[in-house]
Amino acid sequence: MPIRVLHIGLGPIGAAVACQVATRSGFKAVGAIDIGAAKLGRDLGEVVGLERTLRVRVSDDLRAVVKATRPDVAVLCTSSSLKTVWPQIEAVLKLKLPIVSTTEELAYPWWNQKALSRKIDAAARKAGVAVVGTGVNPGFTMDALPITLTGVCQDVTSITVNRVQDARSRRLPFQKKIGCGLTTKQFQSRVDAGTVRHVGLTESIAMIAGAMGWKLDKVTDEVKPVVSDEGISSPLLSVAPGLVCGLVQDGKGYVRGKRVITLHMEAYLGAPESYDSVHIEGTPTLAMTIAGGVHGDVATASIAVNSIPKVIDAAPGLHTMRTLPIPSWFGGRVR
Amino acid sequence: MPIRVLHIGLGPIGAAVACQVATRSGFKAVGAIDIGAAKLGRDLGEVVGLERTLRVRVSDDLRAVVKATRPDVAVLCTSSSLKTVWPQIEAVLKLKLPIVSTTEELAYPWWNQKALSRKIDAAARKAGVAVVGTGVNPGFTMDALPITLTGVCQDVTSITVNRVQDARSRRLPFQKKIGCGLTTKQFQSRVDAGTVRHVGLTESIAMIAGAMGWKLDKVTDEVKPVVSDEGISSPLLSVAPGLVCGLVQDGKGYVRGKRVITLHMEAYLGAPESYDSVHIEGTPTLAMTIAGGVHGDVATASIAVNSIPKVIDAAPGLHTMRTLPIPSWFGGRVR
Known part of the structure; x- marks a missing residue:
């Protein structure tokens, strides 16, 4: 059974994540959220530059998409700023979905934004799911x-x-x-x-x-x-x-x-x-x-995708790359 | 509160582990097991080459030492061979202690020794503790x-x-x-x-x-x-x-x-x-x-010690380095 992924945010990184999820084994894109007028209502595959459609229509209605598609995880790629992203995280956690995000300030928010970190941790525990911020940097090469x-x-x-x-x-x-x-x-x-x-x-x-x-x-x-x-x-x-x-x-x-x-x-x-x-x-x-x-754009999308199974299996709460088991590529295909 | 460590096996690697545990912050050696006649009854500090005693006497009676000293974890450094080590693992698990071991064949026994791996996993789950094999290689540089x-x-x-x-x-x-x-x-x-x-x-x-x-x-x-x-x-x-x-x-x-x-x-x-x-x-x-x-001897002892808190916190069962959060040095001292 592939992991059912909800994409939130279809900018360059979110699109790169969606391309990997659509083409790698073990995953299935089931929903896509973006507020951009140019993307709304179009097929996800087309929006992210794939040569095929994915039968997933871009929507701006998170709750309706989650109810209709029952994803296992949300990948959130909307902003570097944790303050900007927090209401989005809160909305996703209310729907009890684990979150992998490329929000840079979420990679380790315990120093700069301790109060908000506690809020996210509490909301994630209450929802019974894990949240992690990752990427190539922050998230890998320099930490x-x-x-x-x-x-x-x-x-x-x-x-x-x-x-x-x-x-x-x-x-x-x-x-x-x-x-x-x-x-x-x-x-x-x-x-x-x-x-x-x-x-x-x-x-x-x-x-x-x-x-x-x-x-x-x-x-x-x-x-x-x-x-x-x-x-x-x-x-x-x-x-x-x-x-x-x-x-x-x-x-x-x-x-x-x-x-x-x-x-x-x-x-x-x-x-x-x-x-x-x-x-x-x-x-x-x-x-x-x-x-x-390590090339930044490919690597950030990759580590976000590779973190998905780790976040699904993790204990509820706000995680960082140092509290999860090693995310690694997987797929099993040998070319 | 320091982590209370029981040392099992005081050969070169076990001794190096004991030296680190004795000198690093966050740990306390509370017991030591070895069957060598030249070590039995002597002070652990002396046996492992420290310049001070540790008020821990080397014993060959695992059960008595565990009852008397209530360790949080056992570090097992007795042999490369999993078949040799299995009865020791079984005995430690009966006393419900998590185990970090430098037994090479335990680093990932699921290929060569699947039946024994299942036994260890089942015994660890029954005991409610985690077991992991680690070292610099296997355990780090090549995996x-x-x-x-x-x-x-x-x-x-x-x-x-x-x-x-x-x-x-x-x-x-x-x-x-x-x-x-x-x-x-x-x-x-x-x-x-x-x-x-x-x-x-x-x-x-x-x-x-x-x-x-x-x-x-x-x-x-x-x-x-x-x-x-x-x-x-x-x-x-x-x-x-x-x-x-x-x-x-x-x-x-x-x-x-x-x-x-x-x-x-x-x-x-x-x-x-x-x-x-x-x-x-x-x-x-x-x-x-x-x-x-990466120098082998220092590194194997280090990664064994650094894995201790991860194994204590891990879910019960047989783990490998790819199922634990990243073990890293810690101590907090800045020289």
């Missing part, structure tokens, strides 16, 4: 993966993670989110407004610290522009000389004044080498590198 | 870690893991286990007898296949000697020219005639470069390397 690596350590004194990406291969919203094409002044005002930045460094730092048992007394998250001196193009946009082509962002976590967690991100058009690396200082010291890095 | 990496994949077509170790830095029993100092003829007869080999490749292959949903129709596990032409020494032993200085072992898993899992180990004195690497062929393809590799 769950380094946490996993410490499993073979007798002692850990500090953790450093680097994620360097040539943004030319990423989708347009990502390229815009990192400030491509802005002046440095525009960049700064958008950073101040919170619209240009990677969302999740604080969440990743708090997740790592929670796993290690470290009580953080300070977390910083700083964004700086990368300016293209000569101009640079991606297949999707061009950046003129002197304009911003991406960002460098540093998150740092401190315990009693000592920096113990350092998360360093570079995402800009033309970064010379993409990679993810983790350095754990401890016993033993570990130095891990993923050459080429 | 849990590659499984974790597939979490960001939309599709996986094959998995290759390499573990290459210069054995000069490993303990003497390990160097002997890989055949150091034998003639090639002696090596082959010990391979045939099953005393010279790494135990766990089949278990790792089966764990990966289980996670991926792959139904294996063939698993192979082949050991070959590495001969030192010029002779080589470790701090612990010398290998004369022409004798064996370690081994190369290859495990392969097939689905419908196609090889989908390849685990390649090299462990010999003087291997030019130690590393662990994972290559996942899929969408996306991932290439991960841990430079220097």
